[in-house]
Amino acid sequence: MATDETIFDHLKKEIPVDEESLLLKPDSSVGLVIVDVVNGFCTVGSGNMAPTKPNEQISKMVEESARLAREFCDRNWPVFAFLDSHLPDVPEIPYPPHCIIGTQEAELVPALQWLEKESCATLMRKDCINGFVGSMEKDGSNKFVDWVKEKQIEVIVVVGICTDICVFDFVATVLSARNHSVIPPLEDVIVYSRGCATYDLPLHVAKDIKGAQAHPQEMMHHVGLYMAKGRGAKVVSQISFDP
Numbered sequence: 001m002a003t004d005e006t007i008f009d010h011l012k013k014e015i016p017v018d019e020e021s022l023l024l025k026p027d028s029s030v031g032l033v034i035v036d037v038v039n040g041f042c043t044v045g046s047g048n049m050a051p052t053k054p055n056e057q058i059s060k061m062v063e064e065s066a067r068l069a070r071e072f073c074d075r076n077w078p079v080f081a082f083l084d085s086h087l088p089d090v091p092e093i094p095y096p097p098h099c100i101i102g103t104q105e106a107e108l109v110p111a112l113q114w115l116e117k118e119s120c121a122t123l124m125r126k127d128c129i130n131g132f133v134g135s136m137e138k139d140g141s142n143k144f145v146d147w148v149k150e151k152q153i154e155v156i157v158v159v160g161i162c163t164d165i166c167v168f169d170f171v172a173t174v175l176s177a178r179n180h181s182v183i184p185p186l187e188d189v190i191v192y193s194r195g196c197a198t199y200d201l202p203l204h205v206a207k208d209i210k211g212a213q214a215h216p217q218e219m220m221h222h223v224g225l226y227m228a229k230g231r232g233a234k235v236v237s238q239i240s241f242d243p
């Protein structure tokens, strides 16, 4: 019988994702976008959608997101952070209640809380999966698009959770918006694979939960990267800074 590992190896062989490396130079017109690195998705025991035990992929994502945020802020480069945040009486179907405004679930993880006081950072609460849609205001403006225009950003580097859900939806929509010429001067969308993570709900667990879909972490992370690349994002596994 095939093990999970051989199935995953087979998947990677059938739908490979070639990853590049990225060198950021002092004159880069680059912005960092952090998607939902909040307690409700990342901190053990922090509600319905948080990991129930320490998770290596999520811990690494938090570490890399915080490292990049520090590097960007040290250079006074712009950082845009989405915080999934919901009103208690407005459910987000199909998910159980999570990240309710006013609770710790809807706050940045401890490793990123310092961002709240940084002038380089723009924090944006959103009540839907897709951060681009969540940035839309009632008057038709879009806070994310305005940020790109104001900071004259040509390249965004995207990190966060979940690779195949909030990160992917945002990346795919930004790429559509770029192709539709409504988000100048943005040219490139880069997904940093080690700065992304997704949740783990293996088949043997999901089958005992009514209505749950299996969501094996490594596979779905890979599929998310594959889909993002298919839509025109660049996927990188290394980011370095010059100097």
Ligand SMILES: [Zn+2]
Residues within 6 Å of the ligand: 084, 085, 086, 092, 098, 099, 127, 128, 129
């Ligand atoms: Zn949500």
